[in-house]
Amino acid sequence: MSNAAQRIEEIRGALGSDLVILGHHYQHDSVIQHCDLTGDSLELARKVANLSARYIVFCGVFFMGEAAALLVEPEQKVFMPDRTASCTMSEMAPGPLVGNVMDWLKSSGKTIVPLTYVNSSAAVKGIVGANGGATCTSANAEIMLQWCMGRGDAVFFLPDKNLALNTANTLALPDSLRMVLDIRRGGSNIQPDVVREKQLLIWPGCCSIHAARFKVRQIEEARVKHPDCTVIVHPECTPEVVQASDVSGSTSTIIRYCEDAPAGATIYIGTEINLVERLVQRYAGEKNIVPLAHSACQNMAKNTEDKLADLLDDIAKSHEKGTPTKAEPVTVDPGTAANARSSLERMLEACA
Structure with a gap:
């Protein structure tokens, strides 16, 4: 166990129910291993809304931390290991x-x-x-x-x-x-x-991880190598890539698809590489999981095990001494927060 990992686990034990660490599926395994809750954006939004922990650490990109800050109670604080982890989209x-x-x-x-x-x-x-x-x-x-x-x-x-x-x-x-x-x-x-x-x-925006890096030719090459394979991609890919694939869905859909696939299945996946590699390891020797291409989100990668350990050190010292943290909690301007929260709550109500 690394020094950072040991520090994290010690602090998690000391803070107990006062601390919850959340991680998006695109985080590296070194971070995911310390997360109490993992999921895609919808899963994590649902989970945040029901948390009672005093300190919520969100390992993801900044819009996720903002969304969490909109859904928690005033006495709860949301932190991120790296607040510069943004999203090009x-x-x-x-x-x-x-x-x-x-x-x-x-x-x-x-x-x-x-x-x-x-x-x-x-x-x-x-x-x-x-x-x-x-x-x-x-x-x-x-x-x-x-x-x-x-x-x-x-x-x-x-x-x-x-x-x-x-x-x-x-x-x-x-x-x-x-x-x-x-x-x-x-x-x-x-x-x-x-x-x-x-x-x-x-609006003419896109995801640099999915829109630019996954191509129809990659799907065609996969089918030549493995004629019986299934190709599943994220819907942030272009319509041409989605139409050429067999299945399109969120990260949760991709995970469930791999879980439900029969033993011996070959599945090519078009999404961020950390999730794909996690699935490759999970089903090694049972199912053949293959990345359609190597596509890594550099912003997601800004959250590292060392940064998580440093943040938790800060939170633990603040908790013990009753002083403010050096790290800045994620907050949303009150003039924006009520309407922004309404947009999230409408989604959660419609999809309850």
Whole structure:
């Protein structure tokens, strides 16, 4: 056991129920081994909402820490091993620009219901909540898109273009009723007359881990090597990759699929490599799990075992002495928090 691992386990034992460590599936095994709870974005949001621990440490990227801070009680504190662990997709939809685009869309005269992927800032979630919208994850995008479509004339889906298009394909929404928005010039390029003809208005963002690194040719090569294989990919991949695969789903869906697959099955997986390698190890000798390509999230990788140990040292000393932590808890501006929380709570209620 490393020195960092030993420190972590000692502090976990000392703090007991005052501490809970959460980890997203894309974290490295050296971090995941210390997590009390693991899951995808939807699973972790559900778990956070029911936690009573005084200190909640979230091993993931910053929008996840923000979402946790929105769902906990005032006396609870949310920390992250590395607050600089960001998300390129989230950064593609800055709050001020989203607000401008929302105003332009509303000028069409239609009732526009916004739906933001959880991979967005609290500021964006606040804009969505203030306009009667909700949050979604890759696990519940179909449910939440239908929820929003039942509450207005059109849905403004952001920031992931691929998740929007793949979900629309699953729901058989015609291409003629969709539009990827031109968000240049603060949204002023958007034509209100065109908006009136559409039911799904899509922000042009994407995930650099899934959109750029998984290709149809990789699936074709996998089928040549293993004609009986199954290919499962994350819905942040392009529609072309999703359509070429056998199954598309969230990280939880991928995990369940591998669990349910028969012994001897060959499964190619298109998602972040830490999860894939964990599944390779879990089913070694029983099932043949293969990464479609090596795609690692550098932001997720910022949370390391050493940083987790240092953070827990700080929390433990603060707890013992009754003094503030050196580490800054994740907080959300009160003016944003209520509406941002509403967007998350609508999702949790709709998917209860």
